[in-house]
Amino acid sequence: MAHPHRKYTLAKKLALLILAAAIVSGIVFLTLQKITNDLIDGYLSSDEYYDQESAKYIQKFSRYVSENELSSTDRKAFGEWVKKENYINLTIFKDEVLQYDSIYSAADESAYGKERMTQYAEQHSYPVQFSDGEGRVMVDGFYSSRYHDLAFTLELLGATLIFLLIVLLGIRKSLRYLQTIHQEIHILEGGELDYEMTVKGHDELAMIAKSIEDLRKAFLDKLQAIDELQEESRSLVTEMSHDMRTPLTSLMMNLEFAKKEEAGADTCKDQYIASAYEKALQLKNLSDNLFAYFLLDKEHEPELETVAVKEVIYDLLSDQVAILQQETFKVHLLGELPDSYINVNVEELGRVFDNLMSNILKYADPKKDINLTFLSDQEIFEIHISNAINETNDSQESTGLGERSIKRMMSRMHGQFERMEKNGVYYIVLRFWHIKI
Structure with missing residues (x-):
């Protein structure tokens, strides 16, 4: 689609410039001819x-x-x-x-x-x-004819020079701008990607400069995203190495103690083996979460589909709520599912709820109620979940891989994920945008 402010292309500008130069030089030619003819006829015709x-x-x-x-x-x-x-x-x-x-x-x-x-x-x-x-x-x-011929030649030469002068002065601005673009491209080639391109006017030259500027910004955004991803990966590796070192050390100690115990004696060997098995499961859980998190980077962008909130959200949550109730958790549903539509990938949305319920099973206090609230207005649909944190749980995951996975999957579906802890209560929000059909 054409730019709304693009009134004149370079071709139109040049055509108007040539037309203006021709008119001015023609007027100058006719004026000089009238003056010289009067002078020649006045002085050479007596x-x-x-x-x-x-x-x-x-x-x-x-x-x-x-x-x-x-x-x-x-x-x-x-x-x-x-x-x-x-x-x-x-x-x-x-x-x-x-x-x-x-x-x-x-x-x-x-x-x-x-x-x-x-x-x-x-x-x-x-x-x-x-x-x-x-x-x-x-x-x-x-x-007087020889003087008329000489005057005509000089008049034509003068009008031509004026024509060329007007055209050159007219295109000088565009040539200077083109030179500026050329110099700024060299600056960008030198690695100065923070240098902003000069965008002036609405013709093809300005469009080229605007395209280069958009390309520069997109490239910077891509580099920033890569840097953020690398920083996140470094931070995650650091945190995971710390969190995996603790159960791994405990696992090695329990296996070492079990190894030293005498066979057949009334010893703590079974206790050591049970503790080692628990730490091994913890390590497996950490490695599974890490694998699932990095697997998201390898997957293609999910194909989104428009689904009814009442059908999809009800089906996904009903299974999760049933699991929580079997584990003696009390779940309270507040609000109603709206009669609207959202754009999601059903498979990834299921993984989001799986991660949420897994975190609740591990870290929520089973003695306290879990509140699940539905909120909706003309633009957004939100799911609020709150639960008390089990303070006696000493195996709490410090990396937050589950939350990171949820946040990334929600972002891939153009949704939002928010979390907060306050007074021993854990709050999360899943936010979706309504789709008009």
Whole structure:
């Protein structure tokens, strides 16, 4: 889905920039053209300038004729001179008859020697000495054209430079931002993962920077999760080694005493063996819990399904409550199961209740009541369990592996687990979120 603030992509920005640059440079070009045309027409189109320039070309042509000893009929030489000079029109008369006109084509040459000299030509022509006698020469020049062409070239060059300048200034910000992204990527490559990427704007460059920033955060979160898991594992190994050392030492001592007792005598050998067996069971229980806890890390994320609270929770708890009652525990059910649905994995939820009931059997005071309460509102469903702690139980598990397993399994089902001890009473809460169907 497109970003709600993403108004302009890079392509649209560049198109708008080029359009704006074209409009500005076009206005500049037309303005310069108007100014230069007015200047050229104002200063180079006067009669005085025209007559002055014509007289210069008449002098140049007269020298050309003298140097090459041309007659009034050397039309090929006249054409070469006109091509060389450019921007002029040359007309030659002799004896008041047309001998050459540079604008005439080959089909018009029949007029040479026949066409009479006009009054305009007589007024605007100058005498030139040819090898066959004096003639009259008239030069009409487009003297301002060369300046118009030069001005047009300069105007076009100026407008192009302005166009390029606007475009370069317009993309400079994006290029600078791209360079910033490049430098920050190098910083991240160097291992500085705490360095935050600069995210500016809403175009493709900003999206790239945002993606890199999200990737950086996700990678940091993954590293933090790995560190927490490693720290938890180290802590667990330390605690387990301590808790396993005590029963293991006791086991070895009882076996050593039993070994030294004489066979057949009235001794404490059976007592030592019974104590050793009890410690062995305790070690097995600790190892089983440790295995089950670490097995959760190897399992894939559970597949959740939407189930009815009344059906699933009732089935799971009824079996557990029956076991507690067989062990002479008194269980009080408070509240009602809501007519709603939750997302769980039934197998893991069963393991959660198995761990809870196992802890109750081991650590709860059988002389005190166990309260099991159901609470529910529009969003959540909670199961509260409270029981008095059996203070005479000296085999209490200090690692809390059962609780850790419960917490991890609840988290895998997107639920929550909370525990608390107060005044010799143990409280736990299992929290689920309702699912709308």
